[in-house]
Amino acid sequence: MNRWFAVTPSAAVPRGHIAHAQLLGQELALWRSASGQLNAWENRCPHRGVRLTLGSCSGEQLRCQYHAWRFASGSGQCTLIPSHPGQVPASTIHPAVFAVFEDGAFAWVNPTRESDARPPALSPPGTPLRSIFTLAPVATVRQILREGYAGQAVSLLDEFTLDVSNPDAATLRFMLQPVTRAETVIHAHLQGGLAAAERLAVLRHHNWLLGAVRDRAEAAA
Amino acid sequence: MITLYDYELSGNCYKVRLLLHLLGISFTSRNMDFHPGREHKSAWFLKLNPLGQLPVIDDAGLVLRDAQAILVYLASRYDTAGTWYPRQDPAALGRISQWLGFADGLTATAGAARLHDTMFVEVDIGKCRAGAHALLRILDEQLWFAEAAGEQWLCSGQQPTIADLACFPYVMLSEEGGISRLPYPAIRRWGERVKQLPGFIPMSGIFPAAAA
Numbered sequence A: 001m002n003r004w005f006a007v008t009p010s011a012a013v014p015r016g017h018i019a020h021a022q023l024l025g026q027e028l029a030l031w032r033s034a035s036g037q038l039n040a041w042e043n044r045c046p047h048r049g050v051r052l053t054l055g056s057c058s059g060e061q062l063r064c065q066y067h068a069w070r071f072a073s074g075s076g077q078c079t080l081i082p083s084h085p086g087q088v089p090a091s092t093i094h095p096a097v098f099a100v101f102e103d104g105a106f107a108w109v110n111p112t113r114e115s116d117a118r119p120p121a122l123s124p125p126g127t128p129l130r131s132i133f134t135l136a137p138v139a140t141v142r143q144i145l146r147e148g149y150a151g152q153a154v155s156l157l158d159e160f161t162l163d164v165s166n167p168d169a170a171t172l173r174f175m176l177q178p179v180t181r182a183e184t185v186i187h188a189h190l191q192g193g194l195a196a197a198e199r200l201a202v203l204r205h206h207n208w209l210l211g212a213v214r215d216r217a218e219a220a221a
Numbered sequence B: 001m002i003t004l005y006d007y008e009l010s011g012n013c014y015k016v017r018l019l020l021h022l023l024g025i026s027f028t029s030r031n032m033d034f035h036p037g038r039e040h041k042s043a044w045f046l047k048l049n050p051l052g053q054l055p056v057i058d059d060a061g062l063v064l065r066d067a068q069a070i071l072v073y074l075a076s077r078y079d080t081a082g083t084w085y086p087r088q089d090p091a092a093l094g095r096i097s098q099w100l101g102f103a104d105g106l107t108a109t110a111g112a113a114r115l116h117d118t119m120f121v122e123v124d125i126g127k128c129r130a131g132a133h134a135l136l137r138i139l140d141e142q143l144w145f146a147e148a149a150g151e152q153w154l155c156s157g158q159q160p161t162i163a164d165l166a167c168f169p170y171v172m173l174s175e176e177g178g179i180s181r182l183p184y185p186a187i188r189r190w191g192e193r194v195k196q197l198p199g200f201i202p203m204s205g206i207f208p209a210a211a212a
Helices: A138-146 A196-220 B011-023 B043-048 B067-078 B090-119 B125-148 B162-172 B185-195
Strands: A005-009 A018-023 A026-032 A038-042 A056-058 A061-063 A070-072 A078-080 A097-102 A106-110 A126-128 A132-134 A154-158 A161-164 A172-180 A183-191 B002-006 B027-031 B056-059 B062-065
Touching (some): A005 A018, A005 A026, A005 A183, A018 A172, A018 B185, A026 A106, A132 A196, A138 A172, A183 A196, B011 B067, B011 B090, B011 B162, B043 B056, B056 B067, B062 B067, B067 B090, B090 B162, B125 B162, B125 B185, B162 B185
Parallel strands (some): B002 B027
Antiparallel strands (some): A005 A106, A018 A026, A038 A097, A056 A061, A070 A078, A097 A106, A154 A161, A172 A183, B002 B056
16 A cells, blocks of 8 residues: 555654564564664564564664664664674665655654655654544444544544644644554644643643544444 | 572662672571472471472571562671761651652562562462552652752762662562563663662663673
């Protein structure tokens, strides 16, 4: 599917962290190098198939936990095979690398791996809410959201994107990440900034509302 | 010298070893043949702990069972900075006790699922896994909002407490019981922070954070 999906708020992957994600059944190691470059790699070492999310970040490289092979941020190119330290690893040795893009709030991945185009205008400046993992397919989550959110109408922008537009309030956008056929992450983005004094209360309020969406979707799934 | 009646593969023994290392306290491990020998149910051990459970410590004649109780004792007795179990802060003690109870819930669900998958213990595996996911969901939410408030640990403040250590092992070993942590990104970040504590030690199934 040649399109971009939000896979995590950017702030959820700090420098040196390897996050574990899944998109359309494909497991991803989402990791950020010491210099800040975000990578979305197939979660599988090209050597013995061990999950790269078990490994560790070492500056601009990811180190596999099993045999300590190292892979470079950006290209994914293998840079070191410790059992053959004098040998330059072949250029064919790298994990599958996915296109990844950050818009300032969220990280987006294109599962086709071919697209070098940028995703269309995405989230405007604002506040990412807590993303909610839901044991229900995208279609079920979308259906529950379309029934309304906190008494407000929800409009469908496309299969994976919905908006709550209330003339009295900031636009709230939902971006659905298809994890597997049976699981969905609801990412949400509140347009505009939040005053420091009310920030945590607003985040908690939406977490509560989205938790209720999740519970209804899981009951319906 | 503290003697720890220990089992390498036990998450509850590991949390005691971890605190001893973090506090820099030397101790002797008495390794028990938990599986398949069931040494923890032997007559001599039942005299130390009639519940027949690990871990147990013996500190100069003071014999204590129950991992959470042992953490409370060790931190109170040996943490000179008083941050792992802040005895002067009633609110913190209340919060810590809440998560020590939660850790027992993790043992009964995620821990039991792991015993089922790795040591053939008979349990209702579906119920254990569902129970573990219900707890991990709560833990992930707690940690996400801690981060949102600029904090890093389970109980508010800038220092880790024994609450973090009590919950850590059976969370990090959950996949050995067939419980994926993919849905819990805030738990993953917290786990990395625990691994970066000075004096951190790994155990079988829990990897260090960075290359040695």
